[in-house]
Amino acid sequence: MLVLTRKLGESIAIDDHIKIVVVQIKGKQVRLGIKAPKETKIHREEVYKAIQDQNTEASEADLTDIQNLTEELNK
Amino acid sequence: MILTATIVGRVVYPFFRRKSVKINTTRFGILEVEKKDIITFKDGILGFENLKRFFVVDPGDQTLILWLQSTEDKAVAFPIIEPKIFDPNYTVKLLPAELSSIALDNLHDACIYTILTIPKQVTEMSANLKAPVVINNKTKIARQIVLQDNKLEVRRLMYADLKKYIVNYSSDDSKRTRTKIEAIEIETEYSEATVTFDEPATLNTNEVEA
Numbered sequence: 001m002l003v004l005t006r007k008l009g010e011s012i013a014i015d016d017h018i019k020i021v022v023v024q025i026k027g028k029q030v031r032l033g034i035k036a037p038k039e040t041k042i043h044r045e046e047v048y049k050a051i052q053d054q055n056t057e058a059s060e061a062d063l064t065d066i067q068n069l070t071e072e073l074n075k
Numbered sequence: 076m077i078l079t080a081t082i083v084g085r086v087v088y089p090f091f092r093r094k095s096v097k098i099n100t101t102r103f104g105i106l107e108v109e110k111k112d113i114i115t116f117k118d119g120i121l122g123f124e125n126l127k128r129f130f131v132v133d134p135g136d137q138t139l140i141l142w143l144q145s146t147e148d149k150a151v152a153f154p155i156i157e158p159k160i161f162d163p164n165y166t167v168k169l170l171p172a173e174l175s176s177i178a179l180d181n182l183h184d185a186c187i188y189t190i191l192t193i194p195k196q197v198t199e200m201s202a203n204l205k206a207p208v209v210i211n212n213k214t215k216i217a218r219q220i221v222l223q224d225n226k227l228e229v230r231r232l233m234y235a236d237l238k239k240y241i242v243n244y245s246s247d248d249s250k251r252t253r254t255k256i257e258a259i260e261i262e263t264e265y266s267e268a269t270v271t272f273d274e275p276a277t278l279n280t281n282e283v284e285a
Contacts, residue, residue, distance in 0.1 A: 038170075038259070039170045039171060039172055039259075041170075041221065041223055042223075043221060043223075047205070047221065047229070048121060048221070050205075050229045050230075051121045051122070051203065051205065051206045051219075051221065051229055052121045052122035053122075054190065054192055054201075054203050054229050054230060055120055055121055055122045055123060055153065055190060055203075055219075056122050057192045057194075058153045058154060058190045058191060058192045058193075058203075059123070059151050059152065059153055061152075061153075061154050061191070061192070061193045062102060063102055063134075065193045065194075065195070065197065066134070066136060066138060066140060066154070066193070068195070068197050069138055069140075069193060069197040069200065070136060070137060070138055072197045072198060072234075073137070073138065073237070073238050073241055
């Protein structure tokens with residue numbers, strides 16, 4: 001992994017169209033501004049983790065769960 | 076050498092002729108699946124990146140829930156549902172790169188499903204609106220696409236809405252409409268979105284200050 005040191009207000013350019021700016025440093029938190037073309041997807045990594053967890057949990061469903069659901073829907 | 080012999084001798088292995096394959100599944104037993112119905116997820120599904128091939132199983136129960144069954148791991152199947160059923164306003168907005176990743180030229184060729192989590196307390200079931208499964212019905216190429224819209228929930232509670240739908244429409248399949256899908260137009264000029272990451276680990280907040 002490439003590691004760079006930046007000060008407040010300084011930025012990093014990735015390719016020609018992506019720029020990441022250190023907007024604020026407050027205690028243990030860093031606020032970053034990201035300028036990128038609209039087609040670039042930017043997500044907090046937690047979003048992917050949340051989706052992976054949801055998928056794993058979803059895959060554990062079995063037909064008994066559907067049966068329970070059917071009974072509940074018919075109440 | 077073997078191949079040559081096969082062609083000369085006009086012996087065709089049954090495998091090459093068969094239009095369907097038998098797939099063993101944990102939940103549904105052995106299913107015969109037409110080869111043309113097998114869907115390819117080039118990137119797999121998030122958390123299941125090694126599984127590339129799936130097919131849709133319709134158990135025909137009244138819950139309207141279908142299953143996305145892996146052909147490669149008999150135990151892996153995801154309950155899925157058309158989001159339109161419980162959220163008529165849900166719209167999937169796709170970027171040009173996402174459309175081309177599943178070779179989708181015509182939006183009408185797409186099928187949209189959301190993956191469901193069904194816990195023991197079934198009234199707490201939820202649907203992942205943030206990352207729907209988009210299937211190109213023509214090419215059978217599909218992807219779980221993480222949408223940029225930060226208001227979309229990974230776990231949207233939808234039991235009450237599903238129940239309402241089933242009570243109203245259970246006997247009438249024609250009421251099932253398609254989920255809206257839109258292509259995002261990218262302006263030719265350089266455009267930019269500014270996204271700030273500040274608060275720790277809160278999902279679904281609106282962080283785009285475009």
